Amino acid sequence: MKITSLLPLALCITALASVVTAGEDSTLSIEGEVFLTKTAAPAHLENVDEIFSGWTYRRDETQALQMDDFDNPSFVFIDQALDQFEMVDGSAGKACSSCHESAEGFSGLRASMPRVNSAGELETIPELINNCRTERMGAEKWKWSGGQMSAMLGLIGLQSRGMPLNVAIDGPAASFWEKGKALYYQRVGQLDMACSSCHEDNYGNMIRADHLSQGQINGFPTYRLKNAKLNTIHGRFKGCMKNIRATPFKEGSEEFKALELYVASRANGLSVETPSVRN
Amino acid sequence: MRVTTIILAAAVAFSSASFAETTAPGDIKFGENGEIELALTGTAGDVATGRKLFMNRKKGNCLACHVNTDMAEQTFHGEVGPELDGVADRWNTAELRGILVNSKKMFEGTIMPAFYRDSGYNRVLKKFDGKTILSAQEVEDLLAYVATLK
Numbered sequence: 001m002k003i004t005s006l007l008p009l010a011l012c013i014t015a016l017a018s019v020v021t022a023g024e025d026s027t028l029s030i031e032g033e034v035f036l037t038k039t040a041a042p043a044h045l046e047n048v049d050e051i052f053s054g055w056t057y058r059r060d061e062t063q064a065l066q067m068d069d070f071d072n073p074s075f076v077f078i079d080q081a082l083d084q085f086e087m088v089d090g091s092a093g094k095a096c097s098s099c100h101e102s103a104e105g106f107s108g109l110r111a112s113m114p115r116v117n118s119a120g121e122l123e124t125i126p127e128l129i130n131n132c133r134t135e136r137m138g139a140e141k142w143k144w145s146g147g148q149m150s151a152m153l154g155l156i157g158l159q160s161r162g163m164p165l166n167v168a169i170d171g172p173a174a175s176f177w178e179k180g181k182a183l184y185y186q187r188v189g190q191l192d193m194a195c196s197s198c199h200e201d202n203y204g205n206m207i208r209a210d211h212l213s214q215g216q217i218n219g220f221p222t223y224r225l226k227n228a229k230l231n232t233i234h235g236r237f238k239g240c241m242k243n244i245r246a247t248p249f250k251e252g253s254e255e256f257k258a259l260e261l262y263v264a265s266r267a268n269g270l271s272v273e274t275p276s277v278r279n
Numbered sequence: 280m281r282v283t284t285i286i287l288a289a290a291v292a293f294s295s296a297s298f299a300e301t302t303a304p305g306d307i308k309f310g311e312n313g314e315i316e317l318a319l320t321g322t323a324g325d326v327a328t329g330r331k332l333f334m335n336r337k338k339g340n341c342l343a344c345h346v347n348t349d350m351a352e353q354t355f356h357g358e359v360g361p362e363l364d365g366v367a368d369r370w371n372t373a374e375l376r377g378i379l380v381n382s383k384k385m386f387e388g389t390i391m392p393a394f395y396r397d398s399g400y401n402r403v404l405k406k407f408d409g410k411t412i413l414s415a416q417e418v419e420d421l422l423a424y425v426a427t428l429k
Contacts, residue, residue, distance in 0.1 A: 193392070
């Protein structure tokens with residue numbers, strides 16, 4: 001008698017749990033396009049067999065926000081970037097659109113960044129944008145994680161949405177990648193944790209109310225419900241380091257660029273989801 | 280004048296007394312398996328204070344990683360570490376003290392922070408540099424609470 005009366009309660013709890021976290025088997029589709037949110041890990045990953053987008057670990061309601069561009073709050077900022085794209089700024093009297101016919105020309109770029117340029121430097125999209133601004137437009141640099149930069153990163157990234165992430169890690173990129181890998185496994189801060197402590201050894205586990213993801217960056221810049229804005233990759237790295245009571249590297253630093261390359265390579269094969277929605 | 284002198288004398292007496300009873304992080308003697316036999320302070324740990332430290336996000340924050348049925352009133356217990364129900368049946372007090380102070384002495388490579396260690400870190404945020412997460416007395420208070428989980 002007691003067992004039977006408890007059973008419906010247990011079923012209730014199970015149902016509730018499945019509402020809270022949709023888990024690793026849900027499918028992300030946006031406007032009919034299906035995204036690869038889990039796939040076999042790239043060959044260079046030694047300790048992980050399967051990689052999962054951070055979308056996998058979010059609650060149903062957060063997941064749903066990304067499945068419809070009208071619901072996705074990122075698009076407020078994408079619209080701002082579209083206006084900015086046409087806006088003349090700087091001493092040369094140019095807008096982005098003076099040289100780039102439309103943002104669509106950046107299709108594929110987000111999927112292959114960061115990359116090593118002809119001068120042998122590791123370069124990121126924010127640096128490409130700022131180079132254009134200072135060298136071609138005669139305009140001021142944008143702050144790495146400022147509103148204008150993160151919106152423009154969203155617009156440029158959107159042009160690669162759905163494409164598999166595929167950053168190069170060999171050839172001239174190899175030394176940067178090795179440096180980034182060392183940083184990924186380096187314990188830092190008073191809590192003495194590495195990226196791997198949470199995002200490789202404990203993904204899928206709850207850390208209090210937070211469902212730990214693999215820390216994949218295929219959806220960046222990402223709109224976070226926590227701060228209601230688009231967040232950059234380096235901005236997120238900084239936040240993570242502060243959480244473990246470590247002195248963060250600077251946004252745009254050689255350390256964060258190398259870490260970005262390494263972390264991006266851990267997502268090789270997942271779809272670009274820019275602009276994603278997370279908590 | 281007299282009042283100042285008395286206060287000063289009292290302050291000196293008080294601080295030297297508490298120093299004498301508190302073991303600094305660098306002076307702790309770990310046993311062969313990472314256990315610590317001697318209490319870190321001369322004041323017995325307080326169970327009620329320890330219980331608060333256990334759930335406080337800026338102090339022990341133990342719930343972030345461990346399930347503890349004794350705190351069923353708190354939502355979202357973490358899953359990163361083992362459940363702590365009955366932990367005091369599995370480890371004795373000296374072992375539990377060692378785990379709280381620096382669990383890496385017992386479990387190599389663990390994610391668990393050392394709660395009473397003030398050096399040997401990389402890039403510690405300035406306001407935490409040279410400091411321990413918990414004070415010696417807080418470790419003893421937390422230990423007193425954890426020792427009740429049978």
